[in-house]
Amino acid sequence: MKLNKYLKASVAALAISTGAAQAADVEVLHWWTSGGEAAALNVLKGDLEGQGIGWQDMPVAGGGGEAAMTVLRARVTAGNAPTAVQMLGFDILDWADQDALADLNETAAKEGWDDVVPDALKAFAKVDGKWVSAPVNVHSTNWVWANKAVLDANGIAAPETWEDFVAAVEALSAAGLTPIAHGGQAWQDATIFDAVVMSTGGPDFYKSAFIDLDAEALGSDTMKEAFDRMAFIRANVDDNFSGRDWNLATAMVINGEAGFQMMGDWAKGEFLNAGKVPGEDFLCFRFPGTQEQVTFNADQFALFKQGDAVGAEQAALASAILSPSFQSAFNVVKGSVPARTDVSDEAFDDCGKKGMADLAAAASSGNLFGSMAHGHAAPASVKNAIYDVVTAHFNGEYDSETAVDELVTAVEIAQ
Numbered sequence: 001m002k003l004n005k006y007l008k009a010s011v012a013a014l015a016i017s018t019g020a021a022q023a024a025d026v027e028v029l030h031w032w033t034s035g036g037e038a039a040a041l042n043v044l045k046g047d048l049e050g051q052g053i054g055w056q057d058m059p060v061a062g063g064g065g066e067a068a069m070t071v072l073r074a075r076v077t078a079g080n081a082p083t084a085v086q087m088l089g090f091d092i093l094d095w096a097d098q099d100a101l102a103d104l105n106e107t108a109a110k111e112g113w114d115d116v117v118p119d120a121l122k123a124f125a126k127v128d129g130k131w132v133s134a135p136v137n138v139h140s141t142n143w144v145w146a147n148k149a150v151l152d153a154n155g156i157a158a159p160e161t162w163e164d165f166v167a168a169v170e171a172l173s174a175a176g177l178t179p180i181a182h183g184g185q186a187w188q189d190a191t192i193f194d195a196v197v198m199s200t201g202g203p204d205f206y207k208s209a210f211i212d213l214d215a216e217a218l219g220s221d222t223m224k225e226a227f228d229r230m231a232f233i234r235a236n237v238d239d240n241f242s243g244r245d246w247n248l249a250t251a252m253v254i255n256g257e258a259g260f261q262m263m264g265d266w267a268k269g270e271f272l273n274a275g276k277v278p279g280e281d282f283l284c285f286r287f288p289g290t291q292e293q294v295t296f297n298a299d300q301f302a303l304f305k306q307g308d309a310v311g312a313e314q315a316a317l318a319s320a321i322l323s324p325s326f327q328s329a330f331n332v333v334k335g336s337v338p339a340r341t342d343v344s345d346e347a348f349d350d351c352g353k354k355g356m357a358d359l360a361a362a363a364s365s366g367n368l369f370g371s372m373a374h375g376h377a378a379p380a381s382v383k384n385a386i387y388d389v390v391t392a393h394f395n396g397e398y399d400s401e402t403a404v405d406e407l408v409t410a411v412e413i414a415q
């Protein structure tokens with residue numbers, strides 16, 4: 001009896017010291033650690049706090065979420081899955097396949113998710129008729145962020161074609177500025193590659209290469225041209241790009257040290273967090289030559305099974321995430337657009353309004369595609385194989401010809 005008491009006390013102490021989630025808490029594993037991302041996350045924390053649900057934070061730094069996914073795998077293997085996990089595209093399907101995710105159908109049915117979440121997101125949120133994750137937003141990767149004063153001072157308008165872009169970059173370089181702010185990390189190189197491939201080859205080519213994984217497209221002259229364009233970009237970043245976090249690259253544009261950053265619209269969260277105004281301090285426009293297309297990634301929270309039933313706190317989290325007011329409040333701060341199609345764009349700034357309009361237009365014209373770099377085009381094994389080749393080329397290990405050959409082989413092996 002005494003021993004039993006002692007054990008209980010030790011377990012309780014351990015729970016406190018490790019920060020393990022209490023019954024009515026949600027433990028949330030995520031990679032939203034930059035200033036803008038943290039500001040957005042606070043909207044969700046606040047929402048849940050208002051409902052009396054505690055928040056156990058489990059941040060794992062690293063844009064794109066690769067490091068977070070590694071930590072998640074270790075946690076699940078140790079039999080200690082977090083309650084909720086930020087997750088992208090094919091990773092959700094993968095965990096659903098392993099029967100690790102809770103069934104959210106009851107909440108989804110009660111709240112009519114089927115009617116308001118678009119098919120492109122359902123493809124990654126519903127598996128075999130079961131809702132397994134709660135979509136938070138829609139981001140897209142084919143954006144350019146520019147410092148308006150820098151462009152104005154150099155007589156540069158937002159470039160619309162690749163040729164315009166080359167001219168703008170050369171003008172900035174001649175003026176002694178860093179034309180392109182970039183962080184040399186594989187997922188950032190790949191984020192640029194999404195847009196470059198779309199711009200170079202067009203939507204059918206993007207789909208053949210990254211979604212159908214067609215060896216002919218992967219090994220084509222068009223792909224070689226895309227790698228040549230990556231080499232041009234590489235030649236126009238600063239000397240300290242290697243390993244730089246994406247938000248520090250955004251800061252270079254914010255501070256006027258660099259002209260452009262090619263990055264998903266989470267970059268806008270950094271501009272807003274720094275008090276900058278779209279159209280006045282910075283510009284947002286689609287990567288030259290991809291004005292009609294959207295390469296998207298949607299953040300979702302996958303809820304891991306904790307027992308047989310969905311936990312009350314998990315249902316509350318899912319329901320909070322899908323509520324129209326949260327979808328507006330969160331995405332206004334994050335830089336993304338709502339995952340529901342029925343949310344008004346009223347509260348959004350001009351870039352957000354454009355993001356919402358572009359998404360709707362791309363979806364209806366067949367120009368909406370999953371982002372390769374952010375896990376919505378192909379499973380993680382293929383994504384990582386593409387990362388390796390793109391990064392090796394970016395760092396000068398391969399010329400474009402070799403990169404194309406390596407890409408074909410790497411994708412074939414990864415499947």
Ligand code: GAL
Pocket residue numbers: 031032037062063064065088139246266297298299374
């Ligand atoms: C993406 C994620 C975004 C943003 C970005 C950088 O994968 O979808 O929400 O956080 O990484 O961290």
